Structure formats: structure tokens, C-alpha cells
Amino acid sequence: MILSWLKKKKNSLDLALVMCPGWGVVQPPVGISYLKSFLEKYDTSVRCFDLSLELYNVFPKKEYWDLNYPEHFITSHMFERHILPFLNPFIDLWAEQILSYNPKVVGFSLFMSSLNVSLLLAKRLKEKNPNLVILGGGAEVNRVKRVVVDGIKRLAALNRDIFSIFDILIDGEGEMTLLEILSLLKQGRDFHYVDGICYTSDSKILVNRPRKLIEDLDILLPPDFCDFKLRNYTRRALPIVTSRGCTNRCTFCADSPLWKAYRHRSAEKVIEEIKFLIKHYGRNKFEIVDSIFNGDVQRVEKICDLIMKSGLNIQWSAKATLRKEMSYALLRKMKEAGCCSLGYGLESGSPRVLRDMRKNIDLEEAKRIIRDTHKVGIQANCFFIIGYPTETEEDFQLTLNFVKENVGFIHHFEQVTGCHIEEDSYLGLNLDRYGIVLKQDGWYSKESTPQIRRQRYDKFRELARKLHKHYKCEVQA
DSSP states (O other), rough: OOHHHHHOOOEEEEEEEEEEESSSSSSSSHHHHHHHHHHHHOOOOOEEHHHHHHHHHHHGGGGSSTOOOTTTHHHHHHHHIIIIIHHHHHHHHHHHHHHHEEEEEEEEEEEEHHHHHHHHHHHHHHHOTTTEEEEESSSHHHHHHHHHHHGGGGGGHHHHHHHHOOEEEEOOHHHHHHHHHHHHHHHOOOTTTTTTEEEEEEEEEEOOOOOOOSSSSSGGOOOOTSOGGGGGSOOOOOEEEEEEESOOOOOOOOOHHHHHHHHHHHHHHHOOOOOOOOHHOOOOOOEEOOGGGGGGGGHHHHHHHHHHHHOOEEEEEEEEEOOOOOOOHHHHHHHHTTEEEEEEEEEEOOOOHHHHHHHOOOOOHHHHHHHHHHHHTTTEEEEEEOOOTTTOOOHHHHHHHHHHHHHOOOOEEEEEOOOOOTTTSHHOOOOOOOOOOTTTTEEEEESSOOHHHHHHHHHEEEEEEHOOOOOOEEEOO
């Protein structure tokens, strides 16, 4: 039925890519922007929709978009109480807006914070056009796939909701999978044997074999932001991606399972992209949104050399790991090349907790790097995780002591978050090993409970206020 409908359509949009609330309004969604530029290289017509930005401009409670309130979009009962009553009229408007472009396929970028709204909108699109092909991709798909493969009963109901609406879920990198699906649809051929997808058949959820990773990320083109009103975002810096994956395997993180191996684009390609974005969008500020920018330190140095050789007058920021190769000389070169801010994933001031996290951080080396970063004139910002399953009160006090000792060198706390158990992280896959028990009000271990995490969070927040340090905080039970 879907294929016959597609054959009848003329002059329609091949693909609509949608980012639903609450993703945030700091920057345009970079993932679907890269997808658009890649697919249009192959004569595919694509339009991107950032509905988070549209809702933010009229939503009465701006604090719900803050990291302090992630549960309003994620938790079902909070979503139904605080968001849904205001959201309902917009679902119809958005559906009509998307359908006005006559798309053959609509793809949603799925994350925990955007899933509830995505389900509502996808369902409405299906009601208005039952023949529309609805796809989903993004980080949330990895969790959905694991529910099927591992048979996690407590999440089975959510999967039924998702697969009752979405025709296909794309697992992992979307470029080659989307390209193959769209090509088969244009030919009127079946797409259900494509690698890297999940779908339903005869009431059964099927998971195809994984898609091979893109080995050469230089095939990607600069992100296409043409569908977004860039002036309406709260940050002027444009997001760019120079690598995928991470060299670390931290126990709490789900990035490694999502992206698999660490791969990076060449320094030359990164500079080429920056020049393109300056020319087309008139911006000279960039945020490198890689999980880890300094996974290959030699590449970092080469990027800096090329920036200075090209005479580019830019400012940029990135997230980095605290590794010994981050020398004073390298940091000084990064500053000269326009680096203005580095976010370090320190997470804890306890050596024991850092070992448990598999952070591979030496605290004395971390102090040196943070201080050198400050000395060269780059903002040194730190991430902290509170209430790790094995964190004792003594461990937490060591974190507070580290902050006090280095307060003159840390510009601000990039994010302070209660430890969250990601489904696909090492913690999530080894609950018994850590004595983690999941309950309705949060997770429990011998050393950490929702109440303990809240108390420690409050202590950290109070310390930040006393030290006059800006911070972004998020509490997850």
C-alpha cells in the first residue's frame, strides 16, 4: 500500500526530518543538518523542522527548557500534567505544516527528551495520511533495539507504542541506511531487508543485522542550516562535528555503545567545513559537539596549525578529556588558534570513584591541565556526576575538596548531574554487579539513593553559590 501511494506522487518532498521538543533552543539540531547535506548530494530533496524552537517562542514556562526540568518532557506523568495540555493545539498545526510540503517520508530524531512529543506527532501524521512512511533514528533507537534483543519486560509496553506508529527505526549512523531506504522507495522496491533497521512484521519486532560503520567520515558535507532561523537560537556559535564515538569507555556513558568505534574527520576537512560555514552563514564562532575533541591529540595540533596558517579569525569551544598529552604548549597553541573554552569531564574528585568509572584520570595531572588551561586564557569548565553507585560520603567530600582547591582555575561547572543509569551504558547492562535496584522513584544501591543524591546535589549547589561559580545542574533520581 505504501509503495503504490509513493508511485502516484509527483513533485513531492522526498524526506522531512523532524526534531521535536524538548531538545532545547541553544543551537540548531546538528544531526539532521548533516543528514540533509549528505542526502541532498544524492539528489534527494530534504527539509528540516526544528519544532523545539517554534514551541519555545510561545511556551509560557521557559524554565521547563532548562536542565533543571528534564523530567517535564521525559517522565510520562509530568509530561501529561505540564506539557500536554498546552501542546495539543500545536500537534495539528505541526502536522499540517509538515504535510504541506507533501513529503514521501518523515524521519524523527528520537531522544529521551523528545520521544513523547515525537510519538504524538507521528501518530497524528499517520492519522492524516495512513500511507506516509514514518522513520525514527537517534540515541533512543539503541535502547529500543536492546529491549527487543534482551527481552526487557519493563520496557516492552513502550516498544509496542513506538512500533505501532513507526514503520522503521534506524539503529546507529543514519546516512547510508537512509540513503538506501530512500533509493529503494523511489524504485518501488521493498526496503525491509536493509541493514541497520528494526521494524514489525506479523506482529513481531524484527532487528536486522547491524549497518557497517562509516570508516571515512570525510565523506560528510558541512551541515545545512538553511531551514532554521539562526538568529532565534540563544547561542551564536554554530555546532560542528569533527569525530564520532569516544576513546574512553566510561561506565555511566551510552555514547560508546551508540557510536561504537572512535573515528574522526581529517584536519583538512574540518578547516574546509569551517570556511564553508563562515562564507554561507557569516558566523565565526563554533562549538565542536564531539563526545571528545582530543581523542587524537596530533589531529588537534594539526587543526590548530591549519587555523593559524589559514588566517581564520574564529572562536571555538569543545569537550575534552584530561589526558597527560594536554601540555601547556598545546593548550597555548589552541588558544592562539581561537579556542576559548574547554569542557572537561572530570566527574569526581575521588581516585577510587574515578577508577570505578573507568575514567583513566590522574587527579594531579587533572589539576595541572585545568590550571594550565586557565593560565593560557582558555575557560576551564568541568562536568561532575553526583551519587555514582559506589560513591560514599567520603568520596563526595573529596570532590568538594577538589573544587575548593581549584576554584581559582575552574571558570564554571559545565554540568553537575545526579548519576543517571543509561540503559545501554556499562552500569545499565550490569545492574546486579553494582547492586543497583530500579524503582519507580529512582534507582538504589548500597551507597546511593534518590534522597542521598538530592542531599549531595544541594550541598554542591550551595558550595557553587558560596564560590560565586556559574553552574548548570540537573538532578535525576
